[in-house]
Amino acid sequence: MESMVEGTVDPELIRAMAKEAGFALCRFAEAGVAPHAEAFESWLARGAHGTMTYLERTRQARVQPRAMLPDTRTVIVLGSPFASRGCSLPNWREELRGRIAAYALGADYHDVIRWRLRNFCQRIKSVYPNAVCYAEVDTGPVLERDWAWASGVGWFGKNTNILNPHFGSLFFLAVVMTNLEVPPDAQVPDRCGRCVRCIPACPTGALDGDYGLDARRCISYWTIEHRGSIPQRVRATLGEWVFGCDICQDVCPWNEKKARRLWLEPSTELHPFLPELLSLTDEEFRQRYRRTALWRAKREGIARNAAVVLGNSGNPDAVPFLARALASDPSAVVRAHAAWALGQIGTTAALDALLHHLRRETDPTVIAETQGALRAAA
Structure with missing residues (x-):
């Protein structure tokens, strides 16, 4: 009734x-x-x-x-x-820092x-x-x-x-x-007009220009919702993003006009040190992120993303951290992405770490990623 x-x-x-x-x-x-x-x-x-x-x-x-x-x-x-509203860190590659979407602060x-x-x-x-x-x-x-x-x-x-x-x-x-019957409010008109800033700004082409989004091309989808391995064709497009993406919002004039005062200066919370994220244990991840939005991606997802961004940095300083993850992380997904990242950096130390690990790895997906990384760096 x-x-x-x-x-x-x-x-x-x-x-x-x-x-x-x-x-x-x-x-x-x-x-x-x-x-x-x-x-x-x-x-x-x-x-x-x-x-x-x-x-x-x-x-x-x-x-x-x-x-x-x-x-x-x-x-x-x-x-x-x-x-708040976040901002990019120009020297993220040198400092080995990733970026987290501002809403997750x-x-x-x-x-x-x-x-x-x-x-x-x-x-x-x-x-x-x-x-x-x-x-x-x-x-x-x-x-x-x-x-x-x-x-x-x-x-x-x-x-x-x-x-x-x-x-x-x-x-x-x-x-x-x-079940309350409240008089409905009037809708508001579309005020985007001819503006299309967000469409070319998306580095993965996720926006179709007709008010649609393909999640399979969206950085937020890959860094938050997707479980398991990120396709190799996608990894480089993630850039500095460890969790989420703000690009299509950052370039929107409505956000520039109305939220300029809310911009945040770079912080360790929105720009975490990637080697630290990569090395967190399950318990350490729980203690730090259980009551934050990052919990949705789980420890494996955040470590996986951190490995990808370290690879995107191209910074040789990342090699020891990636080598450690490749050798000891309990997740085959994280080890596989660490192997890929070492291949992207491609220094002698990175190749040595890949060759050394190849003799010990038993997981077929990690072996394949390691072999692919060696070929990519050759």
Whole structure:
């Protein structure tokens, strides 16, 4: 039986509750099939989601909010701006430092936003006792950007992010599905105009110019979502990125105009020392990153990425650290990428490390990577 909510729902009161709970943005959309459900299905059919098979498994729930909450009448969309905006480190190769996407700075945003969502939902129920809420931030089967577009939080940028006139794309999205019937907000027009800065700026060509993104070409996908080996054709395109990528946001004029004051100076948190990342044990990784966004990539993924970026640096100073990882890392994935990186550097010391290890390695994938690295450096 549907849970009815009597009386008029005041949208401005709910917006005030959202602000008190820590959200700068609060907009409303009428529940129904997600506006771009067909585009999402087509994207999946093309395989543009890569190995993110969980998107296929939850496709029905993602396109229909009532699959999660049958009584859903309104989707409340909330936005919380980033605390910062990162910047590139010009001498990262010399200093052996990688780069982490700015949104990952500090405590895991999932934990922070979930706490705010609980607070927000409690406030709603204190005023509307019969209200039912289902809240998600990033991890549930919800097309958050679709509802942000439908509610007028912003428009789809050509970099596929939602752009807001006040915050650019530098904010987290969260949604609350509810049985409250709140008048929907008006959508906002596309304000990208003729600008295409993000499209040529993407070093991997992930953006198609028609508001689409192929995850199989996206640096964020490879450094965060993908498990196992990164294809050799992709590795050099990662550049300095160890976790995520901000390039298509950095070049966006809406972020330049609205978030210039939020730029961060280079820091050890956003520009970690790569040999240190490469050498972390599982327990050390847990202690340092368990409560951060980097936890999603796991120790193996971050060490793998660190090895690739060290290879991209071309700096001979990286050789001892890569040789140590090749000789002793418990993960065959990390050892394989360390071998590739040594081949990219190609010094005598790098070749010696590869030859020495080749006589001891038993994993066929690592052996193949080591042999390939020797050929590449020859």
